[in-house]
Amino acid sequence: xxxxxxxxxxxxxxxxxxxxxxxxxxxxxxxxxxxxxxxxxxxxxxxxxxxxxxxxxxxxxxxxxxxxxxxxxxxxxxxxxxxxxxxxxxxxxxxxxxxxxxxxxxxxxxxxxxxxxxxxxxxxxxxxxxxxxxxxxxxxxxxxxxxxxxxxxxxxxxxxxxxxxxxxxxxxxxxxxxxxxxxxxxxxxxxxxxxxxxxxxxxxxxxxxxxxxxxxxxxxxxxxxxxxxxxxxxxxxxxxxxxxxxxxxxxxxxxxxxxxxxxxxxxxxxxxxxxxxxxxxxxxxxxxxxxxxxxxxxxxxxxxxxxxxxxxxxxxxxxxxxxxxxxxxxxxxxxxxxxxxxxxxxxxxxxxxxxxxxxxxxxx
Amino acid sequence: xxxxxxxxxxxxxxxxxxxxxxxxxxxxxxxxxxxxxxxxxxxxxxxxxxxxxxxxxxxxxxxxxxxxxxxxxxxxxxxxxxxxxxxxxxxxxxxxxxxxxxxxxxxxxxxxxxxxxxxxxxxxxxxxxxxxxxxxxxxxxxxxxxxxxxxxxxxxxxxxxxxxxxxxxxxxxxxxxxxxxxxxxxxxxxxxxxxxxxxxxxxxxxxxxxxxxxxxxxxxxxxxxxxxxxxxxxxxxxxxxxxxxxxxxxxxxxxxxxxxxxxxxxxxxxxxxxxxxxxxxxxxxxxxxxxxxxxxxxxxxxxxxxxxxxxxxxxxxxxxxxxxxxxxxxxx
Numbered sequence: 001x002x003x004x005x006x007x008x009x010x011x012x013x014x015x016x017x018x019x020x021x022x023x024x025x026x027x028x029x030x031x032x033x034x035x036x037x038x039x040x041x042x043x044x045x046x047x048x049x050x051x052x053x054x055x056x057x058x059x060x061x062x063x064x065x066x067x068x069x070x071x072x073x074x075x076x077x078x079x080x081x082x083x084x085x086x087x088x089x090x091x092x093x094x095x096x097x098x099x100x101x102x103x104x105x106x107x108x109x110x111x112x113x114x115x116x117x118x119x120x121x122x123x124x125x126x127x128x129x130x131x132x133x134x135x136x137x138x139x140x141x142x143x144x145x146x147x148x149x150x151x152x153x154x155x156x157x158x159x160x161x162x163x164x165x166x167x168x169x170x171x172x173x174x175x176x177x178x179x180x181x182x183x184x185x186x187x188x189x190x191x192x193x194x195x196x197x198x199x200x201x202x203x204x205x206x207x208x209x210x211x212x213x214x215x216x217x218x219x220x221x222x223x224x225x226x227x228x229x230x231x232x233x234x235x236x237x238x239x240x241x242x243x244x245x246x247x248x249x250x251x252x253x254x255x256x257x258x259x260x261x262x263x264x265x266x267x268x269x270x271x272x273x274x275x276x277x278x279x280x281x282x283x284x285x286x287x288x289x290x291x292x293x294x295x296x297x298x299x300x301x302x303x304x305x306x307x308x309x310x311x312x313x314x315x316x317x318x319x320x321x322x323x324x325x326x327x328x329x330x331x332x333x334x335x336x337x338x339x340x341x342x343x344x345x346x347x348x349x350x351x352x353x354x355x356x357x358x359x360x361x362x363x364x
Numbered sequence: 365x366x367x368x369x370x371x372x373x374x375x376x377x378x379x380x381x382x383x384x385x386x387x388x389x390x391x392x393x394x395x396x397x398x399x400x401x402x403x404x405x406x407x408x409x410x411x412x413x414x415x416x417x418x419x420x421x422x423x424x425x426x427x428x429x430x431x432x433x434x435x436x437x438x439x440x441x442x443x444x445x446x447x448x449x450x451x452x453x454x455x456x457x458x459x460x461x462x463x464x465x466x467x468x469x470x471x472x473x474x475x476x477x478x479x480x481x482x483x484x485x486x487x488x489x490x491x492x493x494x495x496x497x498x499x500x501x502x503x504x505x506x507x508x509x510x511x512x513x514x515x516x517x518x519x520x521x522x523x524x525x526x527x528x529x530x531x532x533x534x535x536x537x538x539x540x541x542x543x544x545x546x547x548x549x550x551x552x553x554x555x556x557x558x559x560x561x562x563x564x565x566x567x568x569x570x571x572x573x574x575x576x577x578x579x580x581x582x583x584x585x586x587x588x589x590x591x592x593x594x595x596x597x598x599x600x601x602x603x604x605x606x607x608x609x610x611x612x613x614x615x616x617x618x619x620x621x622x623x624x625x626x627x628x629x630x631x632x633x634x635x636x637x638x639x640x641x642x643x644x645x646x647x648x649x650x651x652x653x654x655x656x657x658x659x660x661x662x663x664x665x666x667x668x669x670x671x672x673x674x675x676x677x678x679x680x681x682x683x684x685x686x687x688x689x690x691x692x693x694x695x696x
Contacts, residue, residue: 056435160518160549167689169453169519171550199438199465201431272431275457278550282429317432320425321439327397327426 021340025333046318055200061310065209066264067288068302075297077253078233083144084261085285086151087122091262092269094121096276099176110180122262130254134247172277205267213299290342390423390445394452400581402601410621414628433458441466492528494648499532502574510541512572516579517553518546525578527685530693557585564589605655615651
């Protein structure tokens with residue numbers, strides 16, 4: 001832990017990883033005969049150059065904040081929850097049920113109810129793998145990823161056979177009622193004189209996501225439960241010795257994690273689509289893993305990493321719109337960033353640690 | 365691709381100054397992708413033909429995600445693209461939300477006929493009529509008296525295809541056995557050639573010796589397996605006869621390319637409203653070329669051409685699955 005100064009761990013490593021990913025992406029773009037500088041320009045101006053671009057960037061970022069926090073909380077208890085995708089799908093089902101079948105008088109009440117429903121559904125979906133891990137020792141990585149498939153199949157069944165309006169070809173629910181429409185950033189900022197783009201889907205859920213970041217921070221570092229979660233994550237035997245129940249911590253950490261992943265549905269289902277479609281999560285559950293890794297499981301890091309990935313998503317969409325870079329290559333660019341910041345973390349970390357160690361020895 | 369290449373520089377400038385009026389048409393491909401050898405590719409071919417003939421250029425995007433549907437519509441409309449052409453029924457919902465915000469932009473919706481907006485050209489195809497003709501050919505070419513149907517995603521549209529096919533087959537041979545399978549219930553079913561291949565094998569084991577694939581990219585697997593196993597297949601949307609010359613009996617043409625070509629040709633002066641493209645409008649039909657000429661005898665050709673004329677004249681009515689959500693000739 002103290003091989004490197006804190007700033008190197010938090011800032012330098014992600015930065016170097018990003019630069020490496022950018023260099024490789026530039027080579028890929030060069031390889032297909034396009035201009036990487038123009039492409040980067042287009043991504044930046046498309047994602048950050050207008051309130052419209054920001055609106056989409058923040059919309060994607062909101063999704064990633066929720067799923068990133070979900071993964072981060074589980075990480076602290078050394079549980080690898082890769083079921084965020086399925087938990088978010090079920091969260092979407094909860095939101096759809098609440099929004100479709102209850103006539104809400106005002107969006108604020110509907111939002112509270114939708115939050116509760118999405119968290120409940122997400123938590124239930126995480127509870128089963130958590131129980132299997134805590135009581136039966138079934139590895140959480142295996143069970144959560146399997147539950148993603150079960151969630152997809154279940155949602156498919158619900159949408160195709162139960163919730164699809166008669167005569168509709170789309171496996172999707174009907175549109176939600178106007179009264180549960182969440183205000184977009186345009187509607188929120190207009191009264192204070194800021195003219196935010198009307199077309200962008202970023203909505204009030206962004207504030208909920210930021211609030212969730214603060215709450216998770218307080219939970220992990222300012223409460224007894226958070227201390228127990230971290231203690232368990234650092235050393236199971238140590239925690240056991242201190243009287244912390246592994247069963248309790250596993251269950252609670254996973255329930256919180258699932259609830260946070262499910263909460264994402266207020267953004268993509270209630271805020272953007274205003275109906276439940278089959279593939280509403282669109283991989284955000286998996287991006288959450290990269291976001292949590294890059295953010296070093298700290299809520300503020302998750303916040304920043306989520307915005308970075310939001311930028312990549314929106315910038316990628318702009319590339320697809322205005323250039324003839326094929327969409328597969330845009331996925332490649334996004335994947336390179338995930339690879340370098342998430343999976344290949346140690347590739348940058350180990351040499352850096354050696355350098356810092358050598359420097360320290362030189363000083364000593 | 366090359367025609368877009370010259371646009372690369374200009375596109376950068378446009379992205380920076382989005383809103384500049386450029387009356388270029390734009391084409392939005394559905395999630396299946398531009399080169400699905402079927403529905404989306406037909407649209408691309410129509411657009412390419414227009415570009416080659418007029419020297420014009422068009423914008424295009426292959427959608428990656430659901431959130432991009434509305435985004436792409438708005439971005440193209442704001443950049444001044446006109447008309448904005450969309451592929452597939454899944455665009456109906458985003459179109460209904462977006463179209464009213466851009467009254468000066470004309471939108472084209474292929475496979476959508478139920479929206480209520482003054483600036484959308486909605487194009488529906490009489491797939492049951494075209495499928496009826498290939499159904500007749502299938503029953504006439506079949507020696508076993510069993511014909512197969514492999515659908516993509518199980519939605520009313522695909523049942524509509526299958527229903528026309530079954531009626532055509534039964535018109536030729538009332539005792540014909542029709543084996544119908546759907547690949548799946550999700551959009552993934554449009555692009556699952558492996559499953560298509562398995563279903564084809566299963567249908568062969570049930571005696572089918574002609575299989576009709578109405579399944580987008582999944583159909584590639586159906587046609588491949590049929591060719592490998594020595595039976596005949598029928599392609600869909602684009603002319604797929606050339607994929608396995610002499611092994612593909614015919615293709616049910618859905619002239620999406622013509623619809624896209626016409627829309628681009630009309631440009632900003634596009635007529636809006638609901639358009640139905642049937643046999644009379646040559647919106648659907650069956651493919652006859654050098655690749656399948658030896659498979660279609662003069663008799664078969666005469667019978668199908670007579671039926672075609674009867675349908676156009678109104679003497680023969682092919683029941684549409686949409687009429688009461690059921691099919692008189694086959695159960696799905």
